[in-house]
Amino acid sequence: MDFVIRPEQRVSARHYDTVVAGGGTGGVFAAIAAARCGAKVALIEQKGYVGGIAAEGGCGLHSFFNLGRAFGVDKRMVVRGIPEEFIQRLHAVKGCSGHNETILRYEYDDDALCVDVEAYKFVALEMLREAGVHVMLNTFVADALRSGDLVNGVITESHQGCEAVMGKVFIDATGYGDLCARAGASYTEPNDYSVVNSMGVGGIDIDKYFAFLRDNGALNEYARGPRDGRDDQLIRVDGNYAKISPELAEAANLIGMSSTTTTLHDNYLMFIKINHKMASSPTDRDALANAEHELRRRQRVAIELLRKTIPGAENAFIARTAPTITIRRARCVECEYDITNEEVVNGTHFEDDVLSYGFHDNAPRMQIKNGGTYGLPYRSIIVKNKANLLAIGMMITSDHDAHMSTRNTVSCMAMGQAAGTAAGLCAKAELGGVRDLPYRELYDGLKQGNVWFDAEVYK
Ligand SMILES: Cc1cc2nc3c(=O)[nH]c(=O)nc-3n(C[C@H](O)[C@H](O)[C@H](O)COP(=O)(O)OP(=O)(O)OC[C@H]3O[C@@H](n4cnc5c(N)ncnc54)[C@H](O)[C@@H]3O)c2cc1C
Structure with a gap:
């Protein structure tokens, strides 16, 4: 150099x-x-x-x-x-x-x-x-x-x-x-962690999404609270894609897609996390740029996967992404x-x-x-x-x-x-x-x- x-x-x-x-x-x-x-x-x-x-x-x-x-x-x-x-x-x-x-999963977090x-x-x-x-x-x-x-x-x-x-x-x-x-x-x-870009997904029917997970015995946890001015609505959902189908679980796994999400608005999931394990520390500028690219590619795959497999998500679209990769350390x-x-x-x-x-x-x-x-x-x-x-x-x-x-x-x-x-x-x-x-x-x-x-x- x-x-x-x-x-x-x-x-x-x-x-x-x-x-x-x-x-x-x-x-x-x-x-x-x-x-x-x-x-x-x-x-x-x-x-x-x-x-x-x-x-x-x-x-x-x-x-x-x-x-x-x-x-x-x-x-x-x-x-x-x-x-x-x-x-x-x-x-x-x-x-x-x-x-x-x-x-359901209050032994994880009681709040x-x-x-x-x-x-x-x-x-x-x-x-x-x-x-x-x-x-x-x-x-x-x-x-x-x-x-x-x-x-x-x-x-x-x-x-x-x-x-x-x-x-x-x-x-x-x-x-x-x-x-x-x-x-x-x-x-x-x-x-020692994956890096992540977390996206907001619009155009999704939260209650249908929830019902699909519940009816497939795939609910890990959920919570109810205020959403768009109405009380006692779904505000947090975590599912187990493996219980829906091994194919869905494998496809989600390939792009590091997490099923834990929250919402405060109808038709909107606040966070869908897409993870990616970098070979080097996220302080490496060029490796980080590659990871930013890879995560945006994975987000596009994720949205297609949601549209194809989850009832209520047929019209899903990426409404927000994090402006930069987020790290756990x-x-x-x-x-x-x-x-x-x-x-x-x-x-x-x-x-x-x-x-x-x-x-x-x-x-x-x-x-x-x-x-x-x-x-x-x-x-x-x-x-x-x-x-x-x-x-x-x-x-x-x-x-x-x-x-x-x-x-x-x-x-x-x-x-x-x-x-x-x-x-x-x-x-x-x-x-x-x-x-x-x-x-x-x-x-x-x-x-x-x-x-x-x-x-x-x-x-
Ligand atoms: C994808 C993901 C999901 C997570 N999920 C949860 C969860 O559900 N619940 C939970 O409790 N925790 C969660 N965590 C953990 C938690 O969010 C983080 O550990 C915590 O927010 C870190 O806070 P911080 O103040 O250390 O860093 P940050 O919140 O990242 O703050 C650092 C700030 O410094 C700024 N900055 C950095 N470098 C410079 C610089 N050189 N000059 C000026 N500004 C600079 C950044 O822009 C940023 O605003 C998650 C973490 C990640 C990555």
């Missing part, structure tokens, strides 16, 4: 207390939390909207609750704070189903919560602006400025050109771990503490818990003991060997099974509130590093933000 030397460049610099890289699932809540602590906050997002994969790729938001019914214990809301406040705001504009019961992705993007942006966050959309974090173990700023690129965004505490919420990598943090690239960033699956399933809580969580994506094979929760310690979002850098979302937790829990949307949101609160409190107390923040202050700040501590380990 040929090389060139990039000339030194004088760029304009803006100054903030807290800089959040990535305005996705976790980053939105980090920025709001920091701003509510009084910090001057910049949120830098490469796309033209905020919300990340929660507004692009998933199905339901897993999960605000513990597995109450499955274990015959109290069903309680274990994630509250700003994430639940957001859900209430979304519900008020009919942008989500609210919390509903899962029918069927479906979102309208466009409302999600809008309400999240409104809340950020109300909190006074400077939301920089269409802006890419391209590099980090650092000295010793400190991150001093990030270099951004936008249509306006190159800028430096300087700060005191930085939060990497890019999913990919772009900021941590540029800042010289240690990381691995496990490439790319880089895994090394933090001070790395929670294990043993700690997750045993419901371990720590003296420096910043959140409680009760969902495991491998359930019912792996569930949190006795339908309880585990805690995520503050240490597990502090980037190793960096004084003022926190990492949240899918990029933490190296243990694949533990990651099957920590990476889910509601956990990422709660991590966001934790990191933003820590960063905001550091700014207020003029602390040089995130380790200088006494846990007592963080705990009090989280309590003030209505965070639920399911086990009061800290006294």
